[in-house]
Amino acid sequence: MKEKIAQLWEKIKENRHMLVALGLTLVAATVYYFAWALPQTYADSTHIGFEEGRMDNNMWWASDARDYRDTGDNFFGNTEEESVLYRRPWLYPFIIGALRQYTPFDLDYSLWAFQFIMWLATAGFTLGAVFRATKKMGWAILATGVFWTHPSIIALTFHGMTEALNTLLIALFAFVVLKPRDADEKWAENKNYWLIFLMSLLLVTKPTYQVQLAILLLYILVISFKKWRVLRFWGKIALALIPLWIQLLLSWQILGYAIISDVAGPTLKYWTVTRVYAKAEAPDTPLPEIATIVEDWSREEEIAYLLNNKKAFISVYFNNLVEEGLLADSYFIVNDDNSMNIAIMTLNKWHFYLHLLMLPLMGYLLLFNYKGKWEAIWIIYLTFVIQILASGVSSDQGDRLIITALPLWIVAYSFAIGKLQTLKE
Template sequence: MALLKSINNLIAHHQLRLLNLIALLVFIIVVARMGFPSKEIMFVSPDAGGYLEVGNWLFGGAETDYTRIRPFLYPLVLKVLMSIGGVWAVWVVQVSLWLAAVNLIYLSIQRITFNNKAALFGGLICAFNISALSLAYHALSEELTIFLVGIFTYIVAKNFRENPVGLFHGMLLILVLLTLVKPVFFALSLVWLILALPVYMIAEYKRKPAQLTVLFLILIPLMIQLSMMISKYDIYNVSEIGNHSFRYYLFAQTYSVINELDIEVARTTIAPYTKDEMLAYAWDNIGAFVARYWLNIKQNVNAGAVYLYYPIDYPVLKTFMSNANHLYSWIHSLFVIPVVLIALRCLAQDRKKLLLILCLAIPCYYIIFSSGVSFTQGDRLVILSLPLWIVLYTLVYVQIAKMSKKQRIDLLKLKFKE
């Protein structure tokens, strides 16, 4: 038994080295096409300039309204890196985060499935995602977010069976950090805290009160951001980006369609609307809003990689990623039913594996569906789910592949008892 384990570990290490070699080759190909970083490219996006403004403000610079919509973590990282080595430091660190995400996906799948080939395949999907790598050339928070989501998947993979305390604290910590990079994760942080705290931790905190210190330390960064928003804007939220996106993207977009206006004219028109007025208008035109929201999701999932054609067009890389994203959209559609079926099977047979699936599936689909409030962002909004869906779908595929013919038939018949 020990010999078999040693052989398996040797194979796993060999495949991990192979994965990193292939990722390095992909990196070299991308650099050969896109070149090296420049300040003009790094800050071509208005979002990048906004992050830097917040970073400057954190270190005593001028006040900026971007603090209303940009939490402090990525601006802090960006400012520190720019101070150390300029755009080269930002680029090197973000490329390293991309490579780390590739490895985290491999390790997560290997830990869950004990299938080295499946782990290699999952890692390669991320390695060949040129869009994820291209974001390293821009001062945008997606690269850090993908890395943190990769850590999230690994924490879930490592702790879901034997360490509920580690699972709770680890997931909460990463969700808090993600919230301070992308406020869209705030809802997931609250849900996990409210639902998991009584299930996993109340008894543990009673038994070991010192564990409350860990919870307090995890929540400190979130409290800092909330305190800043309350003191500066009297807003009891981590960011106003959700309201901003709804007003100037989904609401303005649907308003422009209904009233046959240019989108910029629509944005100017609805700028004075109060929240109550927007909600009333949306309710009166709920069909149009739902249709536009759903269309945005479909377009975001199928979208190309923005920074492979803006500000410079890279035809080969752009075409490759466009085709890949179309393929991924089909994969998302294909796996919806299998994910549900395997979850139901685990509900009947393996509650801990059900927890694993839910911890991967809920944030994955939440990210995808939350993208419907915005548009013209390419795949930037949905690429954040990359580590989650790779690990989730690989797990589901391996589970089905291990079943006998009878078990697969029973799965389709919703017969889950052995």
């Protein structure tokens, strides 16, 4: 026992700088969190805060949130509401259902507390990921501040939505991908499987990560081609994909066929095709009326229509991507004059210009570097870019489809900026 305590103490001393940095970061982040959350509790036209009479309404205000709640309750037999696991993948509803089933405390405050802890954990993993990337503690502390000073995810912790979990998994993914393969022999062998597992968890949180998982799988298969004849290699990949198998099995039980999510269909139809139709043919017609026109169109008809109206489609796509995504306000604050919403929109504008400034630099650096840590930065940055581009098919969601990528670009940009001094002319 004494030997174990001594080993633990040595480990603490060895990592004392990281522990102090983490502690100070989490304290500062917590103070900042409540400095926003407490005043918003009594602000007008907002769905944020701790007021007891409004907590239930805030948490389940969005229709998506009610889907997650009802599906989670259905998991544990606590409701007769229909399960929509074929649209909302299983991980987040399962977490909500488990909390609501087993917590001895108020159901809504328990979920808020859990999401607040996830927010703090995201800050911690972002700090660790930036430090792994740069080996500079001061830079890691400052860069992590870019995450916890953005009020948007603070607002999202008050809602039964996937964003807090999504952001945590993203930060954890960046933290894991940056652990060097030469850390130890066992890690070198298993790192790729852990990356697949984490991306699978992201997929069953948000189905938009299908492209990232497919690319990651393809990349790992290519670099591991010497293992193709080894049965254990395929077995470990199958195990790493367990979250995906669970989703396919659950959807098959409900629908009679396996699917990750059918949300892409309604998203394309009602958030893209209707707007393209309005722009190309009926600019004065309300979108709900146009929705009835395209309601019965097949997927092939929708794609054909978009291809036949390329200019309108490109215009709508980039409006969704920039105006209603990268430059958007909070999904949950109705009043544009709300101080928290103003802060969110201001920071989103600054981040947008930063993305533009960093785009040629990241392109230049990644084109000429791909070994060592650069492999990890390639994976991180590509995951970020695909997430941003995928958001262009949706609209009216505020910044919530994009804000979860914060840890990815914080880590990638920190590493790239840190390498500027060592660039060869």
